[in-house]
Amino acid sequence: MNELTEIYKRIEYLRNNGVKMKEIADWVDMAPSVLSALYSSVLPSYLELLKTKSPENALDDALALVNNVSKKRLLGNLGEIKERLFNMEPVLEAPVSGNPFLHLLEKEMHQSVEEAYNYSGTYLSYSLSSSTDSLKIEPYIICTSENSDYVKVGMINAYHSVHWGSGIINNHQNSYLMFNERELPQFAMVTIYLQLPHYEYPNMLKGLYLCLDYNHNPIARRIVMVKQSDSTDEQAFMEMEGKLIPKTELTPEQELYYNYTCQEGDYIKTCTVPSPKLDESDLEREKKMLKI
Structure with a gap:
């Protein structure tokens, strides 16, 4: 053995x-x-x-x-x-010129195509709304690109905007889904870090959702992605809708996701405190401001 x-x-x-x-x-x-x-x-x-x-x-x-x-x-x-x-x-391989990190990203994206079939399909994600006490539900799709040279991921947010990005699947242990959440030429990166379970075809993925709020302050929250279908039909995906559901309107099933993603400690946020200098007192002021 x-x-x-x-x-x-x-x-x-x-x-x-x-x-x-x-x-x-x-x-x-x-x-x-x-x-x-x-x-x-x-x-x-x-x-x-x-x-x-x-x-x-x-x-x-x-x-x-x-x-x-x-x-x-x-x-x-x-x-x-x-x-x-x-x-x-x-x-x-021979050493590459230019930015080695970008070369590594490109290489990992290309290699991830081989692993994508384990996770391909459409999903509904559940996470905390940063603006209201609501459960945020958003559709996702994971598939390969038209030329099968990278893992293509799409997301329809709760406000009906569609964002496309790329994914990296690393050693069957974790995955990164990356988007730009702003309209070009602005750039505001969203990274969803997923812990991959030890199952060949999992029906649920979970991890952390890292992004910027509307004031460009960094926030992090839990996210759960539940598989709806093995289909990677982009047209069918585009017909799905994201939404916010207030706590009082949750079904028993949705309440389980709310309790996992929307409790105290499941949401981390920082903000910029106007100050002529940054010292320890500003840290205390920031914590007080975040409670408001």
Whole structure:
């Protein structure tokens, strides 16, 4: 069973060094969907379950999370899979000129296309309205771009504005959805950080919504995204609507999302305090102003 830990760490090493999941799957003679399930769901869960269970029981429980990985076939091929993985080396790329961070973003966006099918579809998000005591519900779509060169994400906000952006899916553990929330040429970046669960096709994602308010002060709040459909039809998505629902009008189901996203501590905001100099007293004044 020790091979499972070594296999997981080797795949992680290859992925972190730019090797695509499909290339790894072809190298070890495994279907990409099976390798994806193994890497994103089975092995992380197995390693976590080892803390409280025997290797045999931990593997059984981890395999129960997916339906396309055969225990018999997996255990029968562990030695060969491990050998092939350790014979595979990433191709070192030549140093790039310009901004290395932008090159990294572009590279990650392109590689994320391979992982997008696990999360593609339309969603409804639930978060706190920053202007009223209401639950904010907004449609999202996650799909691949027309040329399949990046993960395309769209959002219709509660005020019916449509924003398009891009997503990065990193190591089946977290994802970033990024938009510009203002009309061009203004730029106000929205970043939604999602914690990806150890399931092959999750129906719910959760994380933090980071953006600017109308006065360009930074705010952060919880967000839950619940999958509505596997469809990536943009026309159907455009027919969806975002809305604000007052607390008094929530259904029992919506109240669950409200209680998770709209309580004290689920919303963080800072503001700029007019001051001839910035010192410790301004910090106290800011906290008082935010209570108003």
